[in-house]
Amino acid sequence: MLSYFEDTAVLARKDLRLELRARDTLPAMLLFVLSVLAVFHFALPSGSSRLAAFGLLWVAIIFTALLGLGRAFVAEREQGLLDALVLAPVDRSTIWLAKGIATLAFLLVAELVALPAFALFFTPVSWATIAGVLLADLGICAVGVLLSAMAAAGRARELLLPLLFLPLALPIVIGGVGASVAESSGRYLAFLALYDAIFALLAWASFEYVVTE
Amino acid sequence: MIRAAGLEKRYGFKRVLSGLDFELERGGFLVVTGPNGSGKTTLLRLCVGLAIPTAGTLEVEPDRSRIGYLGHEPLVYRELTVLENLDLYGRLYRVPERRERIGMLLERFGLWEARRERASALSRGQLQRLALCRALLHKPELLILDEPFSALDTDGAELLDRELAGMRERRTLLVSTHDPERISPLASGRLALA
Numbered sequence: 001m002l003s004y005f006e007d008t009a010v011l012a013r014k015d016l017r018l019e020l021r022a023r024d025t026l027p028a029m030l031l032f033v034l035s036v037l038a039v040f041h042f043a044l045p046s047g048s049s050r051l052a053a054f055g056l057l058w059v060a061i062i063f064t065a066l067l068g069l070g071r072a073f074v075a076e077r078e079q080g081l082l083d084a085l086v087l088a089p090v091d092r093s094t095i096w097l098a099k100g101i102a103t104l105a106f107l108l109v110a111e112l113v114a115l116p117a118f119a120l121f122f123t124p125v126s127w128a129t130i131a132g133v134l135l136a137d138l139g140i141c142a143v144g145v146l147l148s149a150m151a152a153a154g155r156a157r158e159l160l161l162p163l164l165f166l167p168l169a170l171p172i173v174i175g176g177v178g179a180s181v182a183e184s185s186g187r188y189l190a191f192l193a194l195y196d197a198i199f200a201l202l203a204w205a206s207f208e209y210v211v212t213e
Numbered sequence: 214m215i216r217a218a219g220l221e222k223r224y225g226f227k228r229v230l231s232g233l234d235f236e237l238e239r240g241g242f243l244v245v246t247g248p249n250g251s252g253k254t255t256l257l258r259l260c261v262g263l264a265i266p267t268a269g270t271l272e273v274e275p276d277r278s279r280i281g282y283l284g285h286e287p288l289v290y291r292e293l294t295v296l297e298n299l300d301l302y303g304r305l306y307r308v309p310e311r312r313e314r315i316g317m318l319l320e321r322f323g324l325w326e327a328r329r330e331r332a333s334a335l336s337r338g339q340l341q342r343l344a345l346c347r348a349l350l351h352k353p354e355l356l357i358l359d360e361p362f363s364a365l366d367t368d369g370a371e372l373l374d375r376e377l378a379g380m381r382e383r384r385t386l387l388v389s390t391h392d393p394e395r396i397s398p399l400a401s402g403r404l405a406l407a
Binding site for chain 2: 003006007010011014017018021022075079080081083084086087088089090212213
């Protein structure tokens with residue numbers, strides 16, 4: 001069990017180091033989320049409801065996450081490195097967990113900038129919204145990394161990932177928007193936690209079959 | 214040890230390998246030859262576990278933790294340095310006395326001076342040497358090399374000749390090549406794919 005987390009830590013540290021060197025993903029996510037919020041700020045008619053604003057926040061979060069997920073396996077795909085990871089004597093789900101941790105870190109940094117920007121452009125953010133965003137991030141990364149690995153093996157990968165991910169992200173949007181705007185946000189947060197638990201378990205168990213022939 | 218019987222591999226409708234039988238005993242050295250597209254790489258990927266046979270049986274010992282593999286790609290991260298790449302694999306393979314082992318391999322393969330260079334800054338020949346270091350890092354019992362002489366200069370090729378000659382006594386070797394004359398004298402068997 002200890003070696004499982006050691007292997008995960010080694011792989012996650014590698015992914016974070018690669019991003020620090022290449023700076024391919026995080027700057028793009030930050031620019032994207034800020035640009036989207038700025039565009040929405042001018043596109044949304046003045047006097048629009050806070051419901052509409054929160055809807056747009058969740059659209060921005062989902063598409064920013066999609067940007068990060070699309071790059072999660074770029075190094076492995078372009079340099080054939082998935083073979084090396086699959087051959088290493090580690091539990092293959094550690095690859096999924098490590099990629100998930102790295103993607104989650106990038107997403108959290110993007111949201112650290114996006115949420116204050118949203119508050120500045122639109123309306124203040126409640127603790128329920130922050131809790132919803134954190135729970136949604138877990139689900140996004142759990143499902144998204146699995147789908148990103150599947151898409152990396154295909155030819156039309158840029159098309160495939162959104163096609164696979166967006167339908168599965170619908171419950172996250174429903175739960176997230178609900179947690180942000182409903183009076184009793186608890187049940188939406190519970191729904192997001194349940195989604196995370198179910199899909200994390202499914203992704204963890206099925207990742208091995210995705211990365212092997 | 215590798216034992217194949219009636220081994221077949223298809224990709225869609227394309228049959229790459231068909232009815233292949235061979236055996237490589239522990240400590241043996243088998244050279245795989247054949248023209249482009251004859252299935253050499255596919256055979257090696259099957260043996261290392263990166264592909265699954267369509268039909269037939271394939272038994273490979275030991276398990277993947279004791280197999281070293283050199284493919285067409287060097288399988289190193291271009292944005293990491295030579296040392297960081299080997300350290301990563303050393304940790305994943307739980308190589309004992311990792312730093313000493315890495316240092317010794319880098320010295321042996323003439324990469325010590327380039328140890329702090331990113332892999333993206335290395336020449337193709339240096340990358341191939343780094344890939345060999347990676348494949349040998351965990352002292353594999355079975356070493357599977359896919360055209361290991363490609364991209365190596367004369368010095369690199371001579372170094373690999375010496376390494377293969379030295380390894381012959383300690384490891385089981387499965388090597389594909391376009392230049393069988395180079396290593397056939399070392400080999401215990403030859404498998405020609407059509």
